[in-house]
Amino acid sequence: MQDLDDQVQKLRAIYLDSATTVPMKDEAAANKALEAYQSLQHAPDRLFDLLIVLENTDQTVGTVRSLANHFFLANVLDNVSEPIAEALNNIAACLPGIAQPDGTRIPSGPVQPGASPSPQVTAFVKALDNESAWLEAMLIGRAFTVLKRFPFSNARTKAVADAATRIKRFGYAFSIRSGRYQISPEVIENIVGQIWKCLQRVGSLNALSNIMRVALETQDYAYEQILFGRKYAGGLGYRPPGLPIGLLYNIAVKLPALGSNERNARSFWDKAVCLARDLVAMLDLESYSQFAFLGLNAETLEDGLREVAHYDHCFSLRQWHLSFTPQFLTIFFGESFDGDMKQRLGWNVADAIELAQVLKAHAAPGTQVVPISRLVETGFDLGIFKSMLPFFAHKEGEANKHYRSPFGAAGPDVIFKPLILLKGNSVVLPAASVLGPALFEATFAAWRTNKTDQEIARLRGDAAERLTKYIFTKHDFQPSFESAIYDLGEQGAGECDLVFEDEENIILVECKAKALTRGAMTGMQGDALLDFAGGLFASQAQALRHERILRSVGAIHFRDGTSLELRDRHITRLTVTLLDHGALQDRWMLRNVYNALLSAQFTCDPGYTKKKQVEEFNTHLRLFQKETRLLEATGQHINAHPLNAGSASVAQLDVLLDSVQSLTEVRTRLSARMTFSTFNVLLEHFHQQKMRSQGQPSYVGNSRS
Incomplete structure (x- = not known):
């Protein structure tokens, strides 16, 4: 696979060659350039014929879109790349992600009732080494740009580019590589230092008061806490970057209590807010679409998890009631x-x-x-x-x-x-x-x-289980099994932390004491992945084995002679963590990365300080992959596995179980078949409760525009 930066240089050369050979300044010139295609159905069909192949080139229409985004961002620095971005955007608009097995386009139009779905395969895009094909494609893309066929419409890229434009005006230096702005640590510290100086004029007390006021004005408040969550533009519409409450809070607490009594304190507050918002926008952590994480694969998994954890640090606060x-x-x-x-x-x-x-x-x-x-x-x-x-x-x-x-x-x-x-x-x-x-x-x-490390770990682990049991008991649910160990030979061995059951439900609860590290909060390479591995994922992999045995054997027979029988009941796998893990906790994040986890294995340098955790993660990955295959063999569709999952911290669980009357209601709250894509366990619950109270139909969508 070609490096993105190499692709950028080749595409820039192809664009310049095309622009030099066939200048195109107005619509008349664009229409003239497209005259040769009037004998075809449409010029877009020619783009399909030129660029789509079945051979795996490691490039798809997604690659073309990524390159268009890169050039749009690069334009902030060079003022000449936007036309290339527009041309690529027009090309991408005409290319499919899938094709028929014989390499032809899948016909568009409604599916006829009763008709079998057409077979399809991934549509790959020709490598840039095929210059003749790409030169002709670039000509069509340029013509479409002049004719305003498919204007550039990536809200996320536009917001990031606008923020970079403002940061550039302040005189801060940065570069671009592989579709992302690169800001040196020194420049980031200088910007944070400038935010600190602006807030110093306001003072810590006024700054904190302003920060919390804005947070309460812009976020929902319920369960004695501010419900921070992702927000999206309507459709493909534009929205400005969000306000990084977490970053501003972490700077404001450093300040002296009182400001310097500047008459222009308000202007300094406004400047601090703008700088903070634009800095974090350039880091490109925000999701401007509900579908931002759907494309995560094994190669992009670590980057994606790191971004969501870093987002929580910059945009939210660690809370409970x-x-x-x-x-x-x-x-x-x-x-x-x-x-x-x-x-x-x-x-x-x-x-x-x-x-x-x-x-x-x-x-x-x-x-x-x-x-x-x-x-x-x-x-x-x-x-x-x-x-x-x-x-x-x-x-x-x-x-x-x-x-x-x-x-x-x-x-x-x-x-x-x-x-x-x-x-x-x-x-x-x-x-x-x-x-x-x-x-x-x-x-x-x-x-x-x-205390020793062993004493600390023992207390945290035991306390996580005690607290989980306490919360269920507080809401009138008693466990059927606690710390129940089984060894079923070839079927597998394990331990169920807590099991709750009634005539319709089995809830398998796995408790994890691992906390979210400051390394994960602040974007350190690998830490978010390992925190996700040691929290939500490890427990779900273990519970997956419990579920597989129940579905394949019909019962789990424990060492003490007791048995947990399936009896055709609903199974819910619940992860309960001691402290909140933010978006890494959200069950829909697990759903988005599920397929990536089925093919992932991770390596690290020999000297990596958390090598043991990487090895443990790979052990859980192998267990997860094996149990998934075995569950599929029992007739369970792979897409059902993440939908049976639930996750919450003990404090969140206390809210989720409030006023529940049955385990069926518990299951419904823990594993609702819908999402508002907020990636906040309690905000999801808030919107679901609000929707039910208003008698609205279930749907999948975002929480607010």
Whole structure:
């Protein structure tokens, strides 16, 4: 397969050769160039004959579209590439993705009732080495451009190019390679530094207040949290890039509390917002279409997962409903550590739970400043509170002190403490929704200071199962099986963490304690893939074996003599993670990458620090691929496998199970056969509940324009 940059150089030469040989300045010249094709049905048919082949050239109409996008982006830098982009866009508009097995075009038109679908194969595009074919194709593409047949209409590429144009005007340097803008780490840090300087004029308190106000104005709010999610332009329409709330938040917490009293603070805020929006737009993380991830294959899987995790860092915040925090801390830690922590730290888990309850009384969806005297006036011991402050509060200007870039894995540490301590004995309470996870992180960090890695892993793993069981029990569902081990010889061995069942349903629950790493959040190569592997994917691969045995044998016989029988019931495979994994958690992301996973295996350099995790991922991949083949052999269609899946963090599960009356309703909420393509578990639930309350029919679509 030719490198995209090599293809770019060849196409540029072909275009220049065509433009020199046959100049085309107006419609008369374009029509004259197309006269030779009047004897054919249409000039588009000639493009099919010129470029479509059945031989695998590793180039399809998608390749042509990617090249058109590259030239459209390159035009920002050279001001001469847009005509090439337009010509390629016109060529791509006439090429199919599939053809008949004999290499002819599939006839267009409605399918006749009762008619068998026509056989089809992938339509490949001739290599650029066939210059005569491409020269003639370029001539037709140029003529169509002049005649305005198929104007360039990629909303994503246009938005990225517009952002790059504005960044260029500010004097920041960048280049283009393989269809993406390349910005050096130094330039990115300079832009982030400029955003920081602008926000410094506003001050941390005003900046955080503005950020949360905009977030609440532009996003849905429910379940005590802001429901960040992907948004799309209507149809192929244009929309401007989104506002990177996460990036602005991570910069704002670094600032001194008060601004420099500039009269033009508003203009500095506006400049910071524009710079942040354009920088992230150039990183090309946003999805402007619901179908953005449908084309992911084994080669593009890592890039795609990295982009969705990095998007979450730049555009959203890590949250859960604050009212859940006391329950989370109680079930996670229990009471066995209280004595040791009290002696060692001066406070314990019970005090952290009381702090969570105190903060809930003062917190709000937006940013609050609360005097410490108000926090302790309800009876919270002032001495205990002061002993907790070093663990639960960043000093003013210390949060995210090393955050210089959205790619800095070591930078975002604001997520590990809930408060910011101001001079004058006051604290900043960020949005209530971000306090919960941070309260847990602070308590956990204090507990683990004298613990071994084995003790830490054991607590997290056991707690994930305890919390999952607690939430189901809280909503009146008791497990039929817990940590049930089986070894069925050739059929396979495994362990079911939790199983819930009734006359119509079997819900296979696998609990995972793995957290989303800061490397995945900030776009580090490989980290998002491994977090996806160790969270959603590993558990789904394990549960797939449980399902396959049930469908092929009819029952799983456990070592303790009990049995789980299929009895023709619905099977749902549920992954529950300790903490939210963002879009990597969403079951429709699993659906989009399902086929890619069936053919993937991954390698790494010998010195890669996470080589063991790569090996574990490949082990799970082989299990997943084997179980998928065996399930297909039982008559299960491959497309059914991801639709039987569900996924949620324990905090999300607590919301999803609210007011459910049966396991059938649980199944419906966990594995709805529809999506709004928001890639947010709770936002999907929000829209589905809203739709049902309004009595609307089910459909697949996006959440809002």
